[in-house]
Amino acid sequence: MNTKTNPSARPARQGSLRASRIAVAAVLLAGCVPLFAFAIVFSDEKLDAERAFHVAVGEASAEYQRTRSLPSLKRRYEAELKEAQARLPVLMQEKRTLRLKIAQLQRSIVALEQRFGWSATADAPASIVQSADIAEAFRSAENAQSVLGTNPLGRSFFRRVLVASFSEVLEEDLQTGIRRSVLLARVRVDDLQRQWSELKQQHETLCADTLRLSEQEERATRGLAATEEQLKNIQATVEEVHTQVLKMQGALARIDAKIRSRIERELLSKGLLTPGIIDRSTIAVAPQFAWPAYGPHSAGFLDASYQEHFGIPHYGLDIVIGQGSPVFSAADGVVFLARNGGQRGYSYVLVGHRGGYATLYGHLSKMTVTSGQDLRQGEAIGLSGGAVGAYGSGPTTTGAHLHFEVIKDGTNIDPKLVLP
Numbered sequence: 001m002n003t004k005t006n007p008s009a010r011p012a013r014q015g016s017l018r019a020s021r022i023a024v025a026a027v028l029l030a031g032c033v034p035l036f037a038f039a040i041v042f043s044d045e046k047l048d049a050e051r052a053f054h055v056a057v058g059e060a061s062a063e064y065q066r067t068r069s070l071p072s073l074k075r076r077y078e079a080e081l082k083e084a085q086a087r088l089p090v091l092m093q094e095k096r097t098l099r100l101k102i103a104q105l106q107r108s109i110v111a112l113e114q115r116f117g118w119s120a121t122a123d124a125p126a127s128i129v130q131s132a133d134i135a136e137a138f139r140s141a142e143n144a145q146s147v148l149g150t151n152p153l154g155r156s157f158f159r160r161v162l163v164a165s166f167s168e169v170l171e172e173d174l175q176t177g178i179r180r181s182v183l184l185a186r187v188r189v190d191d192l193q194r195q196w197s198e199l200k201q202q203h204e205t206l207c208a209d210t211l212r213l214s215e216q217e218e219r220a221t222r223g224l225a226a227t228e229e230q231l232k233n234i235q236a237t238v239e240e241v242h243t244q245v246l247k248m249q250g251a252l253a254r255i256d257a258k259i260r261s262r263i264e265r266e267l268l269s270k271g272l273l274t275p276g277i278i279d280r281s282t283i284a285v286a287p288q289f290a291w292p293a294y295g296p297h298s299a300g301f302l303d304a305s306y307q308e309h310f311g312i313p314h315y316g317l318d319i320v321i322g323q324g325s326p327v328f329s330a331a332d333g334v335v336f337l338a339r340n341g342g343q344r345g346y347s348y349v350l351v352g353h354r355g356g357y358a359t360l361y362g363h364l365s366k367m368t369v370t371s372g373q374d375l376r377q378g379e380a381i382g383l384s385g386g387a388v389g390a391y392g393s394g395p396t397t398t399g400a401h402l403h404f405e406v407i408k409d410g411t412n413i414d415p416k417l418v419l420p
Helices: 007-066 070-116 126-130 134-143 152-269 304-310
Strands: 297-299 317-319 326-328 333-339 348-352 357-362 364-367 380-384 402-408 411-413
Touching (some): 070 152, 070 304, 152 333, 152 357, 348 364
Antiparallel strands (some): 317 402, 326 380, 333 348, 348 357, 357 402, 364 380, 402 411
16 A cells, blocks of 8 residues: 655654754754863963973973083182181281280270279269369369379368468469369370270281181081082092993993894894805994983083083983983893992983993983893883982982993994984
């Protein structure tokens, strides 16, 4: 039986289908929103991380350049110590001379005080200086502990005797003479006090200078000892590394043969060499090096600023990377030595390669390889360090970085000569 579709039902089905499509699109759009949001957030976080990394690199590089040079620091301490040792005996003699002068002035002041009976620290009676009345001046002299004695009755009696004996004229002359003596003594005491104050001020200045130079001598002595100790540690570290490099030279032939045999096995397994007919001339002797880490360079090969800073030649390349960043082998090789310097020492890995080459990776905060281990190019050998005082950083560092050396036949060469 043929069934015909009702024309009125067709628009209803089309509307229902359209509504279903809209609902599906809405669901898909809702599902995509979190993905878009995640992409945006991830992008922001990545940018923030990159900015933080560049800031850290800049700070590390700036700290490296800002730190004072050890040789110049030693020279400064030596100059300060020499100055202090030369000046201190002179100052001590000047202080002694001033003390004697001060003591002599003090005795003169005390003698005048005892003779005329006032305290040098007190002001002179105004009547002595200003009054024109002889009797008033004489009474001022009487009130002091003078040659007239300490008993008021005795002073009055002596005055009466003087007046009675020498008449009014003589009494006036006597009073004038006493006043003149008192005034002159007072002027003398004032002058001695002024000299005493000046000498005391000079003595205090000398004491301050002596104290400053004594502290300078002590500080310079301590600093010089610490600087010399640090320079000695640096020299010992350099000599130790050099000794290990020389030892490695005897093992490079064995390392070369081991690496060559490994390469031959790999080529045979890949069908690139015919068993029994191995043309070793087709196997490259010199390794192809790659960068062990990527970052700005703070000190290059035989860098003059490094020489000035630490007092030793710089036989490598310093790559500024964050503390704890991965460090990779620059070429296929064999670990000759993984030296753990501990908390205060210098940690480094020495790797032997083909063709008489070797590489050194210094200031490592962690090592993930051991002596005798085979390495592939790009394989991690540890984590970078170099932060001052950090584990494995050693004495020759001022900030986080990797120290990388390339050695050919026992002699350091510029790493940039072999790096791409």
